[in-house]
Amino acid sequence: xxxIYLDPRTKLFMIFVVSLIVMSxxxxxxxxxxxxxxxxxxxxxxxxxxxxASALRFTAMYAVxxxxxxxxxxxxxxxxxxxxxxxxxGIVVQFLPAMIxxxxxxxxTKIGEFMSAMQKMHVPDGISVSLAVVMRFFPTIKExxxxxxxxxxMRGISFGGGKLSxxxxxxxxxxxxxxVNIGDELSAxxxxxxxxxxxxxxxxxxxRLSTRDIAVMAVFTLSACLFIGAKIIG
Numbered sequence: 001x002x003x004i005y006l007d008p009r010t011k012l013f014m015i016f017v018v019s020l021i022v023m024s025x026x027x028x029x030x031x032x033x034x035x036x037x038x039x040x041x042x043x044x045x046x047x048x049x050x051x052x053a054s055a056l057r058f059t060a061m062y063a064v065x066x067x068x069x070x071x072x073x074x075x076x077x078x079x080x081x082x083x084x085x086x087x088x089x090g091i092v093v094q095f096l097p098a099m100i101x102x103x104x105x106x107x108x109t110k111i112g113e114f115m116s117a118m119q120k121m122h123v124p125d126g127i128s129v130s131l132a133v134v135m136r137f138f139p140t141i142k143e144x145x146x147x148x149x150x151x152x153x154m155r156g157i158s159f160g161g162g163k164l165s166x167x168x169x170x171x172x173x174x175x176x177x178x179x180v181n182i183g184d185e186l187s188a189x190x191x192x193x194x195x196x197x198x199x200x201x202x203x204x205x206x207x208r209l210s211t212r213d214i215a216v217m218a219v220f221t222l223s224a225c226l227f228i229g230a231k232i233i234g
Contacts, residue, residue: 003049003108008117010213011105014042017220018101021227022094034227036066038220039097042104049108058100065092106135116207133186140186144178145171 018038026032039062046055069089111132118128152170 007207007209007213008109008113010216013217014220015101017224019098022097028230030230034223038223042101046104062096065089069093136186140182145175148174
């Protein structure tokens with residue numbers, strides 16, 4: 001099996017810790033080191049899974065935004081362009097780590113594994129089914145948008161002919177209708193598979209926390225404790 005296999009519960013714990021940390025501003029070098037480390041771990045895991053394009057794209061966006069925010073843009077910068085850059089870089093640096101971790105979880109977790117993990121954690125079926133549908137919704141939308149883009153290229157329509165109205169007409173409107181249809185289809189598929197049934201479901205996946213999972217959880221727990229401790233002391 002390619003990549004480093006992690007239990008879905010470990011992946012959900014990763015999302016929780018990263019989201020907790022990015023909600024607070026990093027000020028000291030230690031806090032920035034912890035944030036960058038927790039951002040690098042899911043990027044590394046994406047690379048081990050062969051998701052080189054996604055890993056490179058996330059790393060480039062984060063690195064460029066971090067360099068601009070820390071080196072070339074100050075809070076006292078004047079002008080509309082500086083304000084836009086400060087806002088954009090701040091949003092990217094603040095939220096991209098959680099997006100990277102969530103994307104890794106979505107791309108590497110099977111629905112059966114996810115539902116089995118939810119059942120072991122005694123999460124209500126309403127929440128589990130909703131999260132399962134969401135996990136399949138965004139990758140499906142990405143594929144659908146790629147299909148719409150290819151269809152427009154075959155018809156000789158490139159980026160709406162350079163017009164915003166053409167972009168909305170030829171890409172966004174078909175995508176919106178596809179979103180509605182995909183949501184209905186995913187919901188119907190979840191019901192067909194018995195998700196949310198009143199009886200206890202069995203699963204083909206036997207989930208156990210391995211030494212690898214415990215080590216990853218320990219690293220994230222230690223990082224969270226150090227980050228919170230640095231905030232309290234600072």
